[in-house]
Amino acid sequence: MASELLALKKASGLSFAQLSQKTHYAKSSWERWVNGKQFPPRDAVESLAGLCATPSAQLLDLWDRAQAEREAGVAPDAGVAPGTDGSPPRGRRSRSLWIAAVLGLVLVVGGALAAHFTLGLVGEASSPPPSPSVKVAGPQTGCTGTGCEGKDPKKMNCGADAVTVRTGSIPKDLVIELRYSRACQAAWGRISFAEIGATVVVNNSDGAAQADVVHYDRDVYSPLIAAPDDGSVWVCAALPKDKARSCTGRFIPSQED
Incomplete structure (x- = not known):
């Protein structure tokens, strides 16, 4: 039921x-x-x-x-x-x-x-058309919650139901995204239109953080971090040799179901 x-x-x-x-x-x-x-x-x-x-x-x-x-x-x-x-x-x-x-x-x-x-x-x-069926089961994932810490969101299939819940930017073009998966109960950060050496860091209110650096091309995403229902997650990014960081707003899953 x-x-x-x-x-x-x-x-x-x-x-x-x-x-x-x-x-x-x-x-x-x-x-x-x-x-x-x-x-x-x-x-x-x-x-x-x-x-x-x-x-x-x-x-x-x-x-x-x-x-x-x-x-x-x-x-x-x-x-x-x-x-x-x-x-x-x-x-x-x-x-x-x-x-x-x-x-x-x-x-x-x-x-x-x-x-x-x-x-x-x-x-x-x-001969009416058949009624559409309602899918109940979510995507099969490789981890949930804290079990996802440090893992690749693609390999864990967390991208199957993922949505971008917060965005930010660094002038002129760098785009920051906070990606969230309900099935995995986890989140990760992604930056696009960046340059080599730019960093992305995803954080949660439990004090955990995961980061990665653009080694080639112009984009990169971080490993996974737990996104508990009553906690918050956010993403920050910085350009090479720049100590100033730009961050997205905080996302609290239980407040936006």
């Missing part, structure tokens, strides 16, 4: 704050539901599907199945012995849970069969 919500959130391009503004649920609630910390209410799932212009039937069917499994697996309240006035007898409770599980399965199977025959009839009549 959480992975589907996360995929929809990413597809929508909305932040948790924007989701809160467009629905009647709080930003903190959306964060817990999308990250799997808490099971979402059915209305919230339907609201997110509506915001993303995605058919809600499949998502709500998934919610129904998850809810049925949760209800079937409910344990007795802590501190109340089975068979007392605070909980039903063990046999009756087990039978109730079994009935709930069977009913949930019947509803799921019945709904799936109904959807199959309905879609089959509609397909024969109008």
Whole structure:
């Protein structure tokens, strides 16, 4: 359930704050539901599907199945012995849970069969194009977080989902970029239109730093550095024989999801 919500959130391009503004649920609630910390209410799932212009039937069917499994697996309240006035007898409770599980399965199977025959009839009549699928899994990477320290972003496949989150420059032409990968939870610095001897340094708020120098051509990128959600990362660059450095602004991942 959480992975589907996360995929929809990413597809929508909305932040948790924007989701809160467009629905009647709080930003903190959306964060817990999308990250799997808490099971979402059915209305919230339907609201997110509506915001993303995605058919809600499949998502709500998934919610129904998850809810049925949760209800079937409910344990007795802590501190109340089975068979007392605070909980039903063990046999009756087990039978109730079994009935709930069977009913949930019947509803799921019945709904799936109904959807199959309905879609089959509609397909024969109008042959609509298939609905686009939502990709849930992110890119396969070779490292995450502090495990990426000092490694090459290309070799770790961190560039697969990377974006430039901050930029800067040194007159006249040198361009500074802070590159960030959510999948790797890491960042690196890149400079372009530089000259031999120019340096790039990526830093984080934990005190770590990684650097590289232009040895030939006009560009270079630094090794990876960890970019924790609640920490900050930034990039600085300097020209040869110039002690003055120019830096990008700081990027804090948790504030810009």
